[in-house]
Amino acid sequence: MAPWLAVLASALVALAGRLAGALTTGGAAAAVAVGSAVLLGTGWPGAAALGAFFVASSLVSRVAPERNPEAKGARRDPRQVLANGGAAALGGLVGLLDPLGGLWIVTGSLAAAAADTWATSAGAFSGPAPRDVLTWQRVAPGTNGGVTLLGTAGGLVGATIVAAAGSIASGVPLLLPAAGLVGFVGMVADSLLGAAVQGRFRCPRCDTPSEWRVHRCGSATVPQGGWVWLDNDGVNAAATALGALGGWVAWRLLS
Numbered sequence: 001m002a003p004w005l006a007v008l009a010s011a012l013v014a015l016a017g018r019l020a021g022a023l024t025t026g027g028a029a030a031a032v033a034v035g036s037a038v039l040l041g042t043g044w045p046g047a048a049a050l051g052a053f054f055v056a057s058s059l060v061s062r063v064a065p066e067r068n069p070e071a072k073g074a075r076r077d078p079r080q081v082l083a084n085g086g087a088a089a090l091g092g093l094v095g096l097l098d099p100l101g102g103l104w105i106v107t108g109s110l111a112a113a114a115a116d117t118w119a120t121s122a123g124a125f126s127g128p129a130p131r132d133v134l135t136w137q138r139v140a141p142g143t144n145g146g147v148t149l150l151g152t153a154g155g156l157v158g159a160t161i162v163a164a165a166g167s168i169a170s171g172v173p174l175l176l177p178a179a180g181l182v183g184f185v186g187m188v189a190d191s192l193l194g195a196a197v198q199g200r201f202r203c204p205r206c207d208t209p210s211e212w213r214v215h216r217c218g219s220a221t222v223p224q225g226g227w228v229w230l231d232n233d234g235v236n237a238a239a240t241a242l243g244a245l246g247g248w249v250a251w252r253l254l255s
């Protein structure tokens with residue numbers, strides 16, 4: 001794909017996302033960078049996977065009730081865009097040398113990102129409280145590492161949507177089951193990292209748990225466990241990087 005066309009198409013989609021309230025201004029700029037890299041290296045098949053992730057994840061995030069008071073909200077900022085799409089952008093750069101290999105990387109990473117988004121959104125509709133993925137004890141909705149049956153099923157749907165888009169657009173049938181599985185594994189890894197090592201804090205003023213160094217009330221929080229430098233965006237970045245690696249491995253083994 002010509003560079004100007006990749007940038008133009010990405011800019012138009014990012015602008016639409018900004019006008020629809022799905023992206024902040026900074027998030028839209030980051031989306032242009034990610035989209036341009038993906039389209040430049042993997043063409044329209046990569047664009048199909050990226051579009052499936054962005055549209056489907058934005059819609060499901062909007063309709064789901066917000067049960068985590070610590071969440072940033074439906075509009076994605078630059079850190080969220082890069083956490084979910086940075087690995088896909090690197091896959092796009094790989095695609096400059098090998099378009100098919102780059103597509104497998106892009107689709108695997110975006111399937112993992114979609115699985116996490118869909119799991120969170122679908123899990124918000126769950127009647128039973130989530131369980132900690134490590135201890136299997138009941139935890140409050142929105143707790144990092146908390147999983148539900150409904151959320152897990154939703155994550156599988158999200159991964160499948162992205163995998164199907166990349167598979168159909170590229171005419172590579174094996175990409176559907178491979179990327180779907182990779183995305184599901186990435187979602188599980190996200191939950192494990194969230195439960196085991198993501199930074200946990202507590203606001204001394206409100207006496208409530210938090211996942212940020214500064215609570216929404218404006219008070220500095222006190223570390224309670226995990227790696228204090230690892231927040232939700234970092235966990236998402238690690239999970240999508242694992243999805244990218246899984247896509248590359250699947251490509252080497254199956255393609």
